[in-house]
Amino acid sequence: MRILGIESSCDETGIAIYDDEQGLLAHQLYSQVKMHADYGGVVPELASRDHVRKTLPLIEAAFAEAKCGPEDLDGVAYTAGPGLVGALLVGSSIARSLAYGWQLPTVAVHHMEGHLLAPMLEERVPEFPFVALLVSGGHTLLVKVSNIGEYQVLGESVDDAAGEAFDKTAKLLGLDYPGGPLLAKLAEQGTPGRFKFPRPMTDRPGLDFSFSGLKTSAANTIRNEGDDSQTKADIAHAFQTAVIDTLAIKCKRALKQTGIKRLVIAGGVSANTYLREQLAKVMQGMQGEVYYPRPAFCTDNGAMIAYAGMQRLKAGQTGDVSTQVMPRWPIDSLPSIA
Template identity: 55%
Template sequence: MTENLLVLGIESSCDETGVALVETRGPGVPVLCAHALHSQIEMHQAYGGVVPELASRDHIRRVLPLTQKVLGEAGRALTEVDVVAYTRGPGLAGALLVGAGVACALGAALGKPVLGVHHLEGHLLSPFLSLDPPQFPFVALLVSGGHTQLMRVDGVGHYELLGESIDDAAGEAFDKSAKLMGLGYPGGPALSKLAEHGDAAAFKLPRPLLHSGNLDFSFAGLKTAVLVQAKKLGDQLEARKADLAASTQAAIVEVLVKKSLAALRQTGLKRLVVAGGVGANRSLRLQLDAACFAVGVRVHYPELHLCTDNGAMIALAAAMRLQAGQQTASEVYAFDVKPRWPLNSLSRSL
């Protein structure tokens, strides 16, 4: 499919409302026209985590004003939109329903087709909007919230699961460890910032499944080790918090880097894509860059502002699926959402 299409994307899977316009111009990589994002972090901070009902209600408040903002910045009219895309899953059911409902209502009002998109596919393809876009095939390290996965990616919709988290994901390990240290919500970025002032070798923390012989991940044991160490420190925790944060980050990053290199060796591929919120971690990027350079592997990341959940990745994924003929947009406006939805299932059916 090579015709020019203007795709409106809506993301509402968790605690960020994102809207974007992406345009396909022939067979090349789609172009981002404009995007806008509202984060609910301040609202959820008082509760120490995401409150699903509050998240859903805030999406309702934000999605249409954000849509108007994006259209204004792009200088386009709503009637020019050819396809309305939305996050179908995975995510919080109530939050997903907001985006799906609004997208299908817009599609019906405009008489334009709609398309439900996999949230993780959006993350996986988001580096194609960067200044250094990848080429297929590649190994993808997806580190987004409750998901840590290694995938072989041969093209849009052609995904082979190589390994995944069997309990806590890397993002959860960052957030839960930060909470144990009293760093508040969201904990991951706070822990990473504190780690810059600590000694990564101060505490010997486990690297779960590092030598398992497979590509699966497990970070629950690391979280427990952080809890034990924090209790041991007692009154000294405050003074040693930066060291504990640095040691925790070092353990997570080492596992991610070494498992990624193992996946590259196993597949024989020479290109790695890193996507998802944890992909913004500075230490992870530095160590992956160095390790991959040493073995002649190219690494690609999303732009930093596209690492978190956003509408641009949803519009992009929809546009690339349409270009690749992997999916057709529908003018049937009944919808459902998939709070649990394995990414590799896209290689089989939708």
């Protein structure tokens, strides 16, 4: 079977073609980062309009890369949520229109399920069950994964997501958008121990996260300590260390609670080198294993949507021609593929 995947939930247009026997045949991606940088963040209306311009040309490029055409497809998958409603509607409308014209079934894919399953695109894949840390600009979740569609949310952020806190703190440090990766790079030049920020909600039971207070601590330090380059680097180092220590503590707690020794990290922040290093140490200490997608599949992409869509297509979970998107969509409400 072969499927076309369309990702348009925010500021990346991702297109991929996936074959359940041959694997990933094509992967096309266009990022709107430069367009939104002038505004210091994603402008939803501009994002939607750019998806309109880029989706069809990228689909044509994917067909060329895969050396196939619509007649070789068995379905079309698209991101139905969560995400920006206008951007989701663009991808949904295009996917359903093409599928109707090509007489193919459509599959509505949950964006975070796509991230959760992205490590399955690698040669080394986790077995079920595992614990997944989904960490991005919009979400921070700990999920027990028993099978595809069998998800139990163990903990989530009660305010800012980790990636959002990275971006907001980077902006306070005067870094360009998107600030998270720039803050991580600046942190490499920081002096360990000069500043120490709290590890929120680690002094009490539970697996929920909170990063807004940590962001406030960083903002107060930036305001009080001056703005020379070394001080900024030291604050970045302290901030990144606090966020990642918090994530590592909660991951270790979730693994002990579930008795599982397999950890998956996915989402945009999972590309952070320091996060990977710290979670590798956690899993080494617990005699467990950690899995993650390659950096290109950490951020939003069509490959993860195509893969997730393929699993549900094979399970017969397809939709009709109506256009429906869900800007908010709990991941634990998804049906199992069993």
